[in-house]
Amino acid sequence: xxxxxxxxxxxxxxxxxxxxxxxxxxxxxxxxxxxxxxxxxxxxxxxxxxxxxxxxxxxxxxxxxxxxxxxxxxxxxxxxxxxxxxxxxxxxxxxxxxxxxxxxxxxxxxxxxxxxxxxxxxxxxxxxxxxxxxxxxxxxxxxxxxxxxxxxxxxxxxxxxxxxxxxxxxxxxxxxxxxxxxxxxxxxxxxxxxxxxxxxxxxxxxxxxxxxxxxxxxxxxxxxxxxxxxxxxxxxxxxxxxxxxxxxxxxxxxxxxxxxxxxxxxxxxxxxxxxxxxxxxxxxxxxxxxxxxxxxxxxxxxxxxxxxxxxxxxxx
Amino acid sequence: xxxxxxxxxxxxxxxxxxxxxxxxxxxxxxxxxxxxxxxxxxxxxxxxxxxxxxxxxxxxxxxxxxxxxxxxxxxxxxxxxxxxxxxxxxxxxxxxxxxxxxxxxxxxxxxxxxxxxxxxxxxxxxxxxxxxxxxxxxxxxxxxxxxxxxxxxxxxxxxxxxxxxxxxxxxxxxxxxxxxxxxxxxxxxxxxxxxxxxxxxxxxxxxxxxxxxxxxxxxxxxxxxxxxxxxxxxxxxxxxxxxxxxxxxxxxxxxxxxxxxxxxxxxxxxxxxxxxxxxxxxxxxxxxxxxxxxxxxxxxxxxxxxxxxxxxxxxxxxxxxxxxxxxxxxxxxxxxxxxxxxxxxxxxxxxxxxxxxxxxxxxxxxxxxxxxxxxxxxxxxxxx
Numbered sequence: 001x002x003x004x005x006x007x008x009x010x011x012x013x014x015x016x017x018x019x020x021x022x023x024x025x026x027x028x029x030x031x032x033x034x035x036x037x038x039x040x041x042x043x044x045x046x047x048x049x050x051x052x053x054x055x056x057x058x059x060x061x062x063x064x065x066x067x068x069x070x071x072x073x074x075x076x077x078x079x080x081x082x083x084x085x086x087x088x089x090x091x092x093x094x095x096x097x098x099x100x101x102x103x104x105x106x107x108x109x110x111x112x113x114x115x116x117x118x119x120x121x122x123x124x125x126x127x128x129x130x131x132x133x134x135x136x137x138x139x140x141x142x143x144x145x146x147x148x149x150x151x152x153x154x155x156x157x158x159x160x161x162x163x164x165x166x167x168x169x170x171x172x173x174x175x176x177x178x179x180x181x182x183x184x185x186x187x188x189x190x191x192x193x194x195x196x197x198x199x200x201x202x203x204x205x206x207x208x209x210x211x212x213x214x215x216x217x218x219x220x221x222x223x224x225x226x227x228x229x230x231x232x233x234x235x236x237x238x239x240x241x242x243x244x245x246x247x248x249x250x251x252x253x254x255x256x257x258x259x260x261x262x263x264x265x266x267x268x269x270x271x272x273x274x275x276x277x278x279x280x281x282x283x284x285x286x287x288x289x290x291x292x293x294x295x296x297x298x299x300x301x302x303x304x305x306x307x308x309x310x311x312x313x314x315x316x
Numbered sequence: 317x318x319x320x321x322x323x324x325x326x327x328x329x330x331x332x333x334x335x336x337x338x339x340x341x342x343x344x345x346x347x348x349x350x351x352x353x354x355x356x357x358x359x360x361x362x363x364x365x366x367x368x369x370x371x372x373x374x375x376x377x378x379x380x381x382x383x384x385x386x387x388x389x390x391x392x393x394x395x396x397x398x399x400x401x402x403x404x405x406x407x408x409x410x411x412x413x414x415x416x417x418x419x420x421x422x423x424x425x426x427x428x429x430x431x432x433x434x435x436x437x438x439x440x441x442x443x444x445x446x447x448x449x450x451x452x453x454x455x456x457x458x459x460x461x462x463x464x465x466x467x468x469x470x471x472x473x474x475x476x477x478x479x480x481x482x483x484x485x486x487x488x489x490x491x492x493x494x495x496x497x498x499x500x501x502x503x504x505x506x507x508x509x510x511x512x513x514x515x516x517x518x519x520x521x522x523x524x525x526x527x528x529x530x531x532x533x534x535x536x537x538x539x540x541x542x543x544x545x546x547x548x549x550x551x552x553x554x555x556x557x558x559x560x561x562x563x564x565x566x567x568x569x570x571x572x573x574x575x576x577x578x579x580x581x582x583x584x585x586x587x588x589x590x591x592x593x594x595x596x597x598x599x600x601x602x603x604x605x606x607x608x609x610x611x612x613x614x615x616x617x618x619x620x621x622x623x624x625x626x627x628x629x630x631x632x633x634x635x636x637x638x639x640x641x642x643x644x645x646x647x648x649x650x651x652x653x654x655x656x657x658x659x660x661x662x663x664x665x666x667x668x669x670x671x672x673x674x675x676x677x678x679x680x681x682x683x684x685x686x687x688x689x690x691x692x693x694x695x696x697x698x699x700x
Contacts (some may be wrong), residue, residue, distance in 0.1 A: 004540075004543040007543060008539040008542070008543055011535075011539060011542075011568075012535060012536070012539055015533070015535035016535070019533055019535075067586065067587060067588075067589065067590050067591050067691055068590075068591040068690075068691045137359070137360075137363060138359070138360045138361045138363070139361055139363075139556075139584070140361070140556045140588065142559065142587060142588040142589065144590065145590040145593075149567040151569070159568070159569060161567065234532055234533070234560065234564075235560075235563060235589075236532075236559075236560055236588065238556075241532070244530060244532065245532075275533070276533070276535055276536060279533075279535075279536030279537075280535075280536040280539055280540065283525065283526065283536075284525070284526075284527040284528065284531055284534075284536055284537060285501065285526055285527070285528060287536075
């Protein structure tokens with residue numbers, strides 16, 4: 001078994017890493033909002049789900065790909081991928097802002113405590129998932145393949161596949177941009193200030209509602225990118241994937257320390273790799289057991305997660 | 317109080333409306349109205365399977381009603397179990413207690429069949445399933461005897477036949493097969509593997525894996541298959557997962573044979589993965605497409621039903637025809653229907669002899685092979 005594992009180590013690792021980056025981006029949707037508002041935006045999982053459908057629609061309906069189409073190449077391919085990525089990010093970002101406006105803002109103004117927004121979030125999540133279930137007739141929806149999944153090189157014994165590479169590289173670029181935004185811009189500073197002390201920020205003239213909207217927008221953009229990467233990697237979607245991936249990403253956020261960008265990063269990567277290795281060693285049926293046992297053990301020793309600190313302290 | 321009265325008025329109105337509908341066809345004097353039922357997934361993820369079977373049943377009834385104009389009017393009550401045992405247990409009591417219904421085509425799925433059986437056995441409602449293939453329903457050796465006795469019958473052969481046939485088809489023409497079998501942890505998938513295992517020759521097995529149908533990332537299973545050096549991979553589960561699994565396996569560079577059972581044989585299967593990935597996938601099922609029985613039959617079906625026939629259309633027509641032949645003999649009660657079905661001897665659409673053994677299984681019956689070619693599922697003849 002160990003010998004087999006070593007044979008497959010790098011190919012498992014690449015698969016686990018690209019899955020991990022998808023988790024990181026969704027986890028950011030949870031963590032950004034938590035950092036600023038101290039609330040769990042459960043609807044983030046469904047924002048992800050809707051973003052995957054946005055990608056499918058772009059590839060299938062806007063660019064008219066079918067399962068028997070020729071793969072796109074060259075400029076056309078990058079144009080298609082670029083449109084799908086931007087569309088998914090835009091849809092998810094706008095949806096996130098709307099969810100905050102409709103479901104949370106009034107509750108926050110009325111100082112409703114923590115429970116009402118939580119239920120409101122679960123409610124929004126249900127509405128989105130069930131609407132999608134009705135629209136898709138509960139069926140899984142496939143995204144036709146626009147890009148050939150070719151091997152672009154070898155690393156030790158492992159084939160390096162184009163889609164996994166695109167996901168890892170693009171996710172690293174997005175994360176760098178996000179860190180630059182949070183740490184180096186005025187708006188980023190405002191987000192950190194509100195996260196640290198909302199009342200003091202208000203007294204300093206920061207528009208809290210504006211900062212909250214921006215936070216939801218940024219979290220949504222990241223989650224939307226995850227939706228695109230998910231479809232690029234797995235080429236399918238369904239009304240129920242929000243729940244499945246959302247739980248995993250939420251776990252990653254907690255594992256790393258919620259409210260913390262660095263935490264989302266390490267939490268997501270660890271979870272992606274752990275799931276992949278555990279499935280190989282113990283069989284896929286043991287994946288959840290292994291992952292959650294490790295989560296419990298980690299939280300037992302570090303209750304705030306691996307990097308349990310505030311968003312304010314993330315300086316890359 | 318006021319509210320209560322309103323509801324009872326509404327209920328009375330609904331009843332009146334319902335009876336109006338029920339008696340409407342009876343206006344052509346002597347025609348006798350007989351009611352049959354269909355049970356299967358009509359909504360939800362598996363809806364296409366149920367809708368296709370229902371269309372088959374309705375096609376048979378359309379022909380029958382046209383032929384027996386003025387004598388009989390056969391109607392269908394639709395029971396939607398979504399292919400889910402929990403849902404089946406909710407709809408079955410209503411069907412069982414509706415005494416107008418004297419025969420049921422279904423249930424489409426084995427799990428749903430088993431969940432419904434207690435209700436149908438209690439009220440002795442005769443059933444003929446076009447597609448429930450789980451062995452235990454008719455197996456006298458299963459704990460407590462054959463579950464389906466005395467009401468259950470089926471016109472499709474069981475997984476006991478399908479398991480070995482699937483292995484045979486998957487390894488056909490392979491010089492030294494190394495077979496890796498993956499099930500989906502469902503009763504259907506695990507059962508199929510159990511019936512396949514004893515027939516796997518020594519040295520031909522490369523390994524087994526059992527993967528939840530909620531899985532989206534198959535990289536661990538893919539790695540195991542590559543480590544095992546398998547050149548034949550069989551998946552016993554349903555089409556949505558099969559498409560995703562086969563896609564990830566092919567994308568990892570696997571070039572061997574891919575195969576699956578009747579759970580994968582769905583028209584939707586080929587819409588879920590690129591044609592180049594699914595090219596050559598081998599499938600088994602106890603069904604024959606109408607178009608392969610006769611192109612004239614398929615054309616007539618399309619004309620009358622407004623859509624092409626689907627999987628298990630032939631079996632659904634066969635199942636309905638057995639009930640209809642009994643109705644033509646004057647059967648109008650459940651008891652008479654049950655003994656008529658048990659004594660039935662006739663021919664299926666394919667021309668094969670059709671009759672049931674003491675446990676409700678179809679006597680004879682073949683397992684057929686299919687292959688994906690150019691993004692479509694093609695019939696390749698019986699598995700020999």
